[in-house]
Amino acid sequence: MRNVRSGIPLNLGSFSSASVCVIILTPLPGSYIWFHRYSRNNFSEDFSRTIQEAEKQLLAIPEEAAAAGLRKWSSKQIVGHLIDSAANNHLRFVRAQTINDLMCPGYDQEAWVDAQRYDEESWTNLVQLWSAYNEALVAFHVRYV
Numbered sequence: 172m173r174n175v176r177s178g179i180p181l182n183l184g185s186f187s188s189a190s191v192c193v194i195i196l197t198p199l200p201g202s203y204i205w206f207h208r209y210s211r212n213n214f215s216e217d218f219s220r221t222i223q224e225a226e227k228q229l230l231a232i233p234e235e236a237a238a239a240g241l242r243k244w245s246s247k248q249i250v251g252h253l254i255d256s257a258a259n260n261h262l263r264f265v266r267a268q269t270i271n272d273l274m275c276p277g278y279d280q281e282a283w284v285d286a287q288r289y290d291e292e293s294w295t296n297l298v299q300l301w302s303a304y305n306e307a308l309v310a311f312h313v314r315y316v
Contacts, residue, residue, distance in 0.1 A: 214312070215309050215312055215313045218305075218309055218312075219306060219309050222302055222305045222306055222309070223302070225302075226298055226299070226301075226302040229246075229250070229298045230294075230295065230298050232246060232294070234293075234294045234295075237250075237297075238290060244284065245290055246294075247289050247290050247292060247294060247297055248284050248289045248290055250297045250298060250301050251284055251287055251289025251290075251292070251297060252280060252283070252284050252289075253301055254289075254297070254300055254301050254304060255278070255280065255283045255284070255287070257301070257304040257305055257308060258304070259278055260308065261304070261307070261308060261311070263275045264308070264311055264315070265311075268315060
């Protein structure tokens, strides 16, 4: 078993060995956090279906609405943040395969979103990148877990 230290505290509670809890953050109107509990047997298929459903709903949001600030960030910035999160998790997953004493530092989320200027990107491109990156992480899960 690898020793994993994280810069971000995470407590998922206890789950049975037959299920896993996944938290998907989405900037859908009126619904900012989805909690899903998947069977370990069907995790990849179920998670992929959730990504596809979310992508359809996100693409239904007009460009102008996605650019408008909801609270702190616009929907574009939230999806950009989720892309950054996927990128950081991807690095963590790959490193976990090759490093015995893995350090998973956090990252400055505000600085990443500001530096990448997601609010200036095409909404469609951001949603498609978010979807594709998460589908790639599902494929990684299938191969290595």
